[in-house]
Amino acid sequence: ENASAPNFIRNQIHDEIEAGRAGKVVTRFPPEPNGFLHVGHAKSICLNFGLAEQFGGDCHLRFDDTNPAKEEQAYIDAIKADVSWLGFEWAGSVRYASDYFDQLYAWAQHLIREGKAYVDDLSPDEIREYRGTLTEPGRPSPYRDRSAEESLDLLERMRAGEFNEGERVLRARIDMASPNINLRDPILYRIRHAHHHQTGDKWKIYPSYDFTHGQSDAIEGVTHSICTLEFEDHRPLYEWFLDNLPVPAKPRQIEFARLNMNYTLTSKRKLKLLVDEGIVDGWDDPRMPTISGMRRRGYTPASIRKFCEMIGVTRADGGLVDIAMLYHAIRSDLEDNAPRAMCVLKPLKVVLTNVAEDFEEVYEVPGHPARDDMPVRRVPFTRELYIDQDDFMEEPPKKFFRLAPGQEVRLRNSYVIRCDEVVKNSAGEIAELRCSVDFDTLGKNPEGRKVKGVIHWVSAAHAVPMEVRLYDNLFLVEQPDKDKDADFLEHLNPESLQVCQAMGEPSLADAAPESRFQFERVGYFCADRHACRDGKRVFNRTVGLKDSWAK
Numbered sequence: 001e002n003a004s005a006p007n008f009i010r011n012q013i014h015d016e017i018e019a020g021r022a023g024k025v026v027t028r029f030p031p032e033p034n035g036f037l038h039v040g041h042a043k044s045i046c047l048n049f050g051l052a053e054q055f056g057g058d059c060h061l062r063f064d065d066t067n068p069a070k071e072e073q074a075y076i077d078a079i080k081a082d083v084s085w086l087g088f089e090w091a092g093s094v095r096y097a098s099d100y101f102d103q104l105y106a107w108a109q110h111l112i113r114e115g116k117a118y119v120d121d122l123s124p125d126e127i128r129e130y131r132g133t134l135t136e137p138g139r140p141s142p143y144r145d146r147s148a149e150e151s152l153d154l155l156e157r158m159r160a161g162e163f164n165e166g167e168r169v170l171r172a173r174i175d176m177a178s179p180n181i182n183l184r185d186p187i188l189y190r191i192r193h194a195h196h197h198q199t200g201d202k203w204k205i206y207p208s209y210d211f212t213h214g215q216s217d218a219i220e221g222v223t224h225s226i227c228t229l230e231f232e233d234h235r236p237l238y239e240w241f242l243d244n245l246p247v248p249a250k251p252r253q254i255e256f257a258r259l260n261m262n263y264t265l266t267s268k269r270k271l272k273l274l275v276d277e278g279i280v281d282g283w284d285d286p287r288m289p290t291i292s293g294m295r296r297r298g299y300t301p302a303s304i305r306k307f308c309e310m311i312g313v314t315r316a317d318g319g320l321v322d323i324a325m326l327y328h329a330i331r332s333d334l335e336d337n338a339p340r341a342m343c344v345l346k347p348l349k350v351v352l353t354n355v356a357e358d359f360e361e362v363y364e365v366p367g368h369p370a371r372d373d374m375p376v377r378r379v380p381f382t383r384e385l386y387i388d389q390d391d392f393m394e395e396p397p398k399k400f401f402r403l404a405p406g407q408e409v410r411l412r413n414s415y416v417i418r419c420d421e422v423v424k425n426s427a428g429e430i431a432e433l434r435c436s437v438d439f440d441t442l443g444k445n446p447e448g449r450k451v452k453g454v455i456h457w458v459s460a461a462h463a464v465p466m467e468v469r470l471y472d473n474l475f476l477v478e479q480p481d482k483d484k485d486a487d488f489l490e491h492l493n494p495e496s497l498q499v500c501q502a503m504g505e506p507s508l509a510d511a512a513p514e515s516r517f518q519f520e521r522v523g524y525f526c527a528d529r530h531a532c533r534d535g536k537r538v539f540n541r542t543v544g545l546k547d548s549w550a551k
């Protein structure tokens with residue numbers, strides 16, 4: 001199904017192939033290893049790897065690692081794991097823009113010799129000021145006409161570490177009056193005395209994104225370099241480098257609209273703040289829109305790919321995607337594929353007074369109503385049970401079809417019971433319910449009356465204690481970072497995590513980390529991949545049962 005969703009880039013490549021203009025399609029996914037990947041990156045991954053799959057080409061994984069101060073090996077490892085988990089395979093080994101630093105340096109020297117680059121001694125502030133604005137042209141730096149010899153010598157000394165950060169940069173000599181500010185002598189190299197996770201202490205200067213990206217694409221034989229719309233204005237510069245350097249190939253940059261989703265931040269910088277401030281439990285907190293957070297929450301790779309297909313790929317900014325679409329994608333996957341189980345989130349003890357102490361019977365219940373390939377569950381029934389506190393009301397309103405004093409309800413897969421007595425503790429809280437069973441109701445309706453409600457339950461003697469974590473959106477407003485001057489943390493949802501000490505049926509006792517279930521009447525849950533070790537049982541709510549996405 002993935003392969004069938006058309007989009008403008010796919011159509012364009014299709015036309016190129018029809019016209020005999022295309023060879024092998026090569027794309028790349030180029031994350032900067034300065035954070036974990038988020039749902040927006042998933043869109044880019046599905047697009048880039050998807051195109052390679054559809055056209056029998058290759059997609060490279062290339063770390064865009066030109067900013068060592070913000071990058072880390074831990075992010076590289078997490079990004080690789082996320083891409084693999086989503087089900088994609090990069091062609092060849094992992095690549096790094098830093099693999100090309102020697103070549104990029106030689107190309108910088110080439111531009112200097114051609115009179116197309118110069119070392120500038122202006123400070124970063126001065127460079128910004130000289131660059132002008134949208135309405136005002138830039139002014140040339142006094143160093144713009146410096147000789148090639150002098151620039152070559154200075155660049156070499158910058159590289160050798162002779163100067164401090166900010167003292168000099170290498171700039172392209174393009175056009176200080178260009179209406180496109182990106183062409184007003186962009187910076188090619190900056191001095192950074194930083195240790196690099198790949199190249200160690202070899203370099204004291206690092207190339208800019210613009211000077212790196214297109215040439216890396218060219219070196220790798222990338223044919224379609226797909227990026228988000230913010231880079232549209234950089235395309236003339238991308239092409240200028242390819243036109244002015246002896247590169248081995250001419251990749252093309254194509255822009256598409258980034259994913260923005262309501263109630264969700266898609267900025268690594270802001271997500272990092274949530275982690276650094278301890279607002280969430282790390283990058284893979286199940287409330288985070290990171291791929292690893294979604295994984296821990298219980299999303300399947302198929303559901304994320306399905307979501308990316310549903311939202312499509314356009315060139316026009318598509319506005320805000322409704323998070324209900326994402327919920328819909330995982331819910332429909334789990335509806336079809338998650339085994340069922342009973343789990344009581346807020347246990348209330350029920351004693352069945354007409355059931356003997358040692359009575360036990362076991363029901364064999366389908367693992368899934370429509371999947372006979374799933375193992376049957378063995379659900380024991382005994383004198384003492386737990387039901388959910390929400391399924392009992394002492395003074396029920398009309399049409400409360402669950403349990404209440406003197407009222408009957410059916411236990412799912414079992415008998416009809418009646419509540420005879422409410423037992424309270426000294427604080428006046430309900431401690432337990434004393435109920436009686438109508439033994440003539442197993443698999444059939446009771447005589448002469450209708451019992452509408454069905455509730456879930458577990459046998460107290462067999463109940464599996466577990467922690468259940470109920471997650472909600474991290475933010476209360478649709479666009480927490482809409483107002484650029486305000487603090488998006490003001491919009492945090494104080495109830496984004498609620499923890500329950502729950503009781504589950506025995507089939508949940510040995511749930512493997514990352515196994516997924518529908519807790520009947522409650523929602524979809526996933527065994528936490530970290531906490532569910534050493535006999536601990538922790539389940540994360542992935543999504544509720546009710547679908548609010550209007551198709």
Ligand code: ATP
Binds near residue numbers: 032259268
């Ligand atoms: P952030 O602003 O979150 O740091 P970024 O674009 O700087 O994102 P990169 O690591 O450079 O992060 O992104 C790798 C690739 O993923 C780029 O090609 C980028 O265009 C794409 N990408 C990033 N965010 C989104 C998004 N929200 N929707 C679609 N693609 C995205």
Ligand code: MG
Binds near residue numbers: 032
């Ligand atoms: Mg980026």
Ligand code: MG
Binds near residue numbers: 268
């Ligand atoms: Mg960024």
